[in-house]
Amino acid sequence: MTPIDTSKGRGAAASDRAGRDTPAGSGLALSLRGVGKRFGAVQALADIDFRVGAGEVVALVGDNGAGKSTLVKIISGVYQPDGGEIEVDGRRVSISGPRAAQGLGIATVFQDLALCDNLDVVANLFLGRERRQSGIVLDEVGMEQEAWRLLRRLSAKIPSVRIPIASLSGGQRQTVAIARSLVGDPGIVLLDEPTAALGVAQTAEVLALVRRLRETGLGVILVSHNMSDVLAVADRIEVLRLGRNAASFDARDVSIEQLVAAITGASDEARSGRDDLAATPNPAGGTS
Amino acid sequence: MTVAADLADERLVRSKGLAGAVDVVWRRLRGGDLGSLPVVVGLAIICVVFYSLEPRFLSSFSLVNILTYAAPVGIIALGIVLVLLLGEIDLSVGSVSGMGAAVMSVLVVRESQSVLVGLLAGIGVGVLVGLVYALLFTKLGIPSFVFSLGGLLGFQGVLLYLLGSEGTINLPSDSGLIEFTRFSHLTGAAAYALVAGVVALYVLGGLWTIRQRKRAELSAPSVVGLAVKAALLAAGLAGLTYYLGIDRGWSYLFLLFVALVVLMDLALRRTRWGRHVFAVGGNEEAARRSGVKVTRIYVSVFVLTSTLAALGGVLGAGLQTSVSQATGTTDTNLTAIAAAVIGGTSLFGGRGSAYAALLGIIVLQAIQSGLNIVGVDSSVRFMVTGAVLLLAVAIDSVARRARSSSGRG
Ligand SMILES: Nc1ncnc2c1ncn2[C@@H]1O[C@H](COP(=O)(O)OP(=O)(O)O)[C@@H](O)[C@H]1O
Numbered sequence: 001m002t003p004i005d006t007s008k009g010r011g012a013a014a015s016d017r018a019g020r021d022t023p024a025g026s027g028l029a030l031s032l033r034g035v036g037k038r039f040g041a042v043q044a045l046a047d048i049d050f051r052v053g054a055g056e057v058v059a060l061v062g063d064n065g066a067g068k069s070t071l072v073k074i075i076s077g078v079y080q081p082d083g084g085e086i087e088v089d090g091r092r093v094s095i096s097g098p099r100a101a102q103g104l105g106i107a108t109v110f111q112d113l114a115l116c117d118n119l120d121v122v123a124n125l126f127l128g129r130e131r132r133q134s135g136i137v138l139d140e141v142g143m144e145q146e147a148w149r150l151l152r153r154l155s156a157k158i159p160s161v162r163i164p165i166a167s168l169s170g171g172q173r174q175t176v177a178i179a180r181s182l183v184g185d186p187g188i189v190l191l192d193e194p195t196a197a198l199g200v201a202q203t204a205e206v207l208a209l210v211r212r213l214r215e216t217g218l219g220v221i222l223v224s225h226n227m228s229d230v231l232a233v234a235d236r237i238e239v240l241r242l243g244r245n246a247a248s249f250d251a252r253d254v255s256i257e258q259l260v261a262a263i264t265g266a267s268d269e270a271r272s273g274r275d276d277l278a279a280t281p282n283p284a285g286g287t288s
Numbered sequence: 289m290t291v292a293a294d295l296a297d298e299r300l301v302r303s304k305g306l307a308g309a310v311d312v313v314w315r316r317l318r319g320g321d322l323g324s325l326p327v328v329v330g331l332a333i334i335c336v337v338f339y340s341l342e343p344r345f346l347s348s349f350s351l352v353n354i355l356t357y358a359a360p361v362g363i364i365a366l367g368i369v370l371v372l373l374l375g376e377i378d379l380s381v382g383s384v385s386g387m388g389a390a391v392m393s394v395l396v397v398r399e400s401q402s403v404l405v406g407l408l409a410g411i412g413v414g415v416l417v418g419l420v421y422a423l424l425f426t427k428l429g430i431p432s433f434v435f436s437l438g439g440l441l442g443f444q445g446v447l448l449y450l451l452g453s454e455g456t457i458n459l460p461s462d463s464g465l466i467e468f469t470r471f472s473h474l475t476g477a478a479a480y481a482l483v484a485g486v487v488a489l490y491v492l493g494g495l496w497t498i499r500q501r502k503r504a505e506l507s508a509p510s511v512v513g514l515a516v517k518a519a520l521l522a523a524g525l526a527g528l529t530y531y532l533g534i535d536r537g538w539s540y541l542f543l544l545f546v547a548l549v550v551l552m553d554l555a556l557r558r559t560r561w562g563r564h565v566f567a568v569g570g571n572e573e574a575a576r577r578s579g580v581k582v583t584r585i586y587v588s589v590f591v592l593t594s595t596l597a598a599l600g601g602v603l604g605a606g607l608q609t610s611v612s613q614a615t616g617t618t619d620t621n622l623t624a625i626a627a628a629v630i631g632g633t634s635l636f637g638g639r640g641s642a643y644a645a646l647l648g649i650i651v652l653q654a655i656q657s658g659l660n661i662v663g664v665d666s667s668v669r670f671m672v673t674g675a676v677l678l679l680a681v682a683i684d685s686v687a688r689r690a691r692s693s694s695g696r697g
């Protein structure tokens with residue numbers, strides 16, 4: 001409940017949030033209830049509840065192996081959940097594949113970026129959604145124009161869109177990956193560890209991109225295990241531990257210490273954000 | 289002065305004028321982006337060497353033959369370029385070509401069907417083989433190396449079975465297929481008209497691109513540059529047309545091959561399908577997650593490869609006027625694969641162009657022809673071809689290392 005000054009830029013982010021009304025724009029609300037996923041003997045996710053609204057940045061945090069990427073892949077259609085419900089804007093849906101997710105307005109930036117090194121920036125931005133002239137020929141000029149529009153919208157710094165992805169820096173590749181998620185005009189953007197491999201300046205750049213996504217009314221799911229990044233941009237923080245919901249915090253009212261405690265399971269008090277779970281001992285606690 | 293959107297970044301080093309253009313090319317080469325430079329240099333060396341040994345090598349007669357005989361295996365190599373772009377391989381293209389030729393000749397000669405029916409059946413066999421391969425690959429996950437090795441042996445067996453005790457089937461000498469493959473040449477006014485048409489299309493395409501990019505306020509290539517390139521293209525093609533015309537001219541068979549190459553190049557660079565082929569070859573998982581229908585890409589490529597192999601087979605049979613037990617054996621397999629690699633298609637997937645098949649097969653055919661003319665045994669030809677292939681793969685590997693050290697992947 002006390003403001004923490006260890007988190008950089010948090011004050012600015014908080015006042016930014018306070019100044020905003022319910023966002024307009026093309027954002028979507030997504031909610032998951034009771035979702036589970038098992039890989040062989042590993043129960044990667046169990047009984048997960050999760051929601052994100054339009055114009056909201058929800059951070060998904062947890063230790064390595066907590067199930068963050070698995071949850072992201074379920075939402076983006078890469079994996080099918082074993083059970084549970086998924087709703088988009090109140091409608092129950094099943095996300096049968098990446099294409100279906102795109103169709104529902106859910107765009108994903110994967111942890112391992114999923115870019116084709118041998119293709120240039122434009123080709124990567126529009127991969128799977130190429131624009132065509134007269135139904136056959138690729139509309140290279142139109143796509144290049146749109147590429148610059150997207151990159152400018154993100155105030156991104158890419159020297160040329162006609163160079164192969166392989167020749168870009170880590171931050172630039174991340175920028176391309178985020179810009180690509182915007183090509184289909186999505187309502188929700190999932191970012192899996194977008195700053196994990198980046199330096200200080202590049203991280204700041206990417207966090208600025210995340211704020212810009214929220215400003216345009218999108219719902220953003222940000223997966224990270226960097227607490228200061230999370231506190232800098234998130235509105236709400238969901239903690240996963242060993243494949244279960246461990247806690248949920250309002251980013252304004254939480255300290256790094258509380259977050260770390262919830263992530264490691266060190267303190268029961270830290271779970272007070274979710275009373276129901278705080279009372280239950282974690283059944284997955286024995287496995288790792 | 290306003291700057292085009294794609295040149296606005298201050299870090300972009302802008303290159304101006306001729307020195308700038310040369311610098312750009314030099315940097316690209318240093319960065320391991322060799323394109324078709326090694327094979328063009330290689331071809332020049334081959335020409336100089338054989339010409340100094342035996343001037344007849346560059347005679348009009350000899351060049352017409354090189355181009356004509358390059359075409360059938362070149363068409364097979366075009367299919368190999370496609371599988372290599374996906375990072376897969378098809379070792380059985382030669383056997384498939386032999387089987388296609390055998391099916392056609394059996395239908396035409398023994399069953400007295402029309403040549404058209406024979407052609408369709410021969411090519412249809414290729415389609416079928418490709419479908420089966422695609423099934424084995426996408427449904428059962430069998431490596432392409434394995435099932436195509438099986439195909440290499442199996443389809444050679446089918447060829448022997450179809451030919452039976454006779455061993456050789458001679459095609460009727462009055463058939464349209466032989467007329468087309470052996471005796472049809474384009475020369476004189478018609479050939480120059482074709483050259484004019486090609487250059488006109490090239491210029492129109494270039495102008496269209498420039499206009500579109502200017503309209504979109506993007507940087508556009510210069511009209512002068514386009515004019516220079518078009519002039520070079522026109523001079524080169526007209527010169528070749530004249531020189532080949534001293535003998536028989538452009539063979540229809542070679543023109544068909546070039547037409548297929550150009551079509552394939554356009555399909556690869558200008559259509560969604562081609563873009564997806566490169567994407568799957570570069571990073572299959574990324575392509576899948578982007579919504580690329582990866583299975584369809586594999587199916588289309590395996591089918592196209594086998595189909596082109598069968599097409600090359602029936603055309604080759606026409607050119608040889610017969611199908612024998614040696615048709616499409618190991619020699620054809622490896623020549624087609626070597627041509628694609630020598631032409632600059634990477635064995636590692638995601639890099640290459642349809643023109644690799646054209647350049648590569650011309651190199652190999654030139655070597656074969658040159659060694660024939662200077663009277664060297666075919667044993668030497670195998671050794672030389674092997675060495676050239678090794679050289680091409682070495683260049684590919686070195687270029688790949690240069691690319692990764694200069695950050696071009
Ligand atoms: N494809 C898979 N097959 C088997 N186990 C998996 C697979 N993907 C993830 N897991 C397991 O599920 C658990 C959660 O993984 P993940 O979602 O990647 O965690 P995080 O992204 O939070 O680090 C881990 O124990 C991991 O080993």
Ligand SMILES: [Mg+2]
Nearest residue numbers: 068069111193
């Ligand atoms: Mg992860």
